[in-house]
Amino acid sequence: MPPTSSFDSWPIPEFSLRVDDLNHQGARTFFANIHPYDALRHAVLRSFKTFYTPITTPRKVKAITLILRVMEQLAYTTGSNSHKEIHLSLDWIERNSQRAKDEIMGVLIHEVVHCYQYDASGTCPSGLIEGIADFVRLRASLAPPHWKRTQPEPTETWDAGYDKTAYFLDWIETTYGSGKIRALNASLSTDKYGPEIFHKVFGRPVRQLWILYRASFSAPSLRDRPLKKRRPRRTVDWLDEPLPFPGGLPPSSLTLDELNEYLHGC
Numbered sequence: 001m002p003p004t005s006s007f008d009s010w011p012i013p014e015f016s017l018r019v020d021d022l023n024h025q026g027a028r029t030f031f032a033n034i035h036p037y038d039a040l041r042h043a044v045l046r047s048f049k050t051f052y053t054p055i056t057t058p059r060k061v062k063a064i065t066l067i068l069r070v071m072e073q074l075a076y077t078t079g080s081n082s083h084k085e086i087h088l089s090l091d092w093i094e095r096n097s098q099r100a101k102d103e104i105m106g107v108l109i110h111e112v113v114h115c116y117q118y119d120a121s122g123t124c125p126s127g128l129i130e131g132i133a134d135f136v137r138l139r140a141s142l143a144p145p146h147w148k149r150t151q152p153e154p155t156e157t158w159d160a161g162y163d164k165t166a167y168f169l170d171w172i173e174t175t176y177g178s179g180k181i182r183a184l185n186a187s188l189s190t191d192k193y194g195p196e197i198f199h200k201v202f203g204r205p206v207r208q209l210w211i212l213y214r215a216s217f218s219a220p221s222l223r224d225r226p227l228k229k230r231r232p233r234r235t236v237d238w239l240d241e242p243l244p245f246p247g248g249l250p251p252s253s254l255t256l257d258e259l260n261e262y263l264h265g266c
Contacts, residue, residue, distance in 0.1 A: 013084075015040045020069040025097075026176035028069060028089030033101040036073045038063060041220050042103070043112040050136050051117065061115050066108075068093070075107050077114040081185025106142035110134060118185055120193035127157075128193075131194035135173075135181060138166045157251070158210040171213050176202060196218045 019027050044064070048057050060108045062082045074092045079085045088107065096103045113133040118124075135141065147163045158168050175182050183201050191197055198206035 010048050011046060011057055011059045012041060012064060013060075014063040016063065016065045018065060018069075018081050019065045019069070021090060021140060024090045024094070025040070026093035029093050029097045029100050030104065032092075033122065034104055036066060039105060039108055040066060040112070043108045044116075046109050046136060046140055049114045050113075050139065051182050055187075055259075058116055064112070064115060074110055077111045086111045086115075097152065102142055103144060106137045106140070106144060109140055109142060110137045113137075120188040120191055120197075123193040124188055125159050127159030127161035127165055127256065131169055132160040132181065132185065134162050134166035135169040136172055139173075140161070151215055158206055168213055169252075170218065172202065172209060185201035 015037055020032075021027060040069050046055075052058070060081045061084055063081075064086065065082045067085055067086060067087045068090050070091055071089050072086065072091070073087075073088065073089060075088045077084060086108070087215040088104075088111075093100060093104065113136050114129070117129065119133055126253055138147075143163070147167075149167050152164070156164065159165060169181050169184075180202065184197070187197050187201050191200075195206055198204070198209065202209060
């Protein structure tokens with residue numbers, strides 16, 4: 001019988017809280033909206049259930065301390081392998097008082113991911129690290145209002161980080177099946193980072209996935225499909241069905257060469 005997923009099955013760490021200024025309006029807002037223990041426990045379980053099972057969850061983290069203090073930076077995570085510190089700005093909490101609960105929970109989920117995600121022994125690009133953390137926040141339905149699922153600009157790259165990469169990873173998870181980002185995280189536990197990791201996990205290079213993701217904004221039904229024999233001309237009429245680009249390829253989207261490169265498996 002498979003192991004149960006009850007709370008007692010997961011290695012919940014010890015939680016502690018430090019507030020540098022209890023009289024700060026950000027501290028008042030925090031305690032009016034958040035129960036610290038429940039919030040941290042929820043954030044930890046969200047990471048566990050996204051990436052692991054009760055058996056595979058890393059057990060190095062023994063304690064997490066949440067520190068509320070005055071600082072310009074919104075939040076960051078630091079500490080040793082066994083004891084993590086999440087620093088959260090009281091000034092930022094004060095500025096976001098209208099959506100305090102959702103904003104604080106979203107940031108806590110993001111920062112707790114950094115306590116538990118794998119990073120390919122320190123070789124993983126920061127854009128992917130931050131994108132995975134925001135992917136978990138996005139999947140928790142805690143995206144802030146300024147996040148938008150919009151078509152990337154031609155100059156944007158998949159590893160821009162944060163919400164840009166999070167929406168790309170969310171598209172991969174939706175398109176190629178639940179558990180794909182969990183598999184990507186697992187791959188980062190044993191391998192040094194390289195573009196081949198994406199091919200190992202998803203069956204194709206990250207460049208191809210990014211091209212198809214960009215195409216999906218103009219062609220939502222574009223999915224993996226068998227290709228007919230390549231013809232030596234620069235058109236897309238060799239597909240099983242025409243691409244649903246009204247009026248042709250939009251200039252702000254993909255070039256024809258990029259689509260051909262992707263669809264021919266380059």
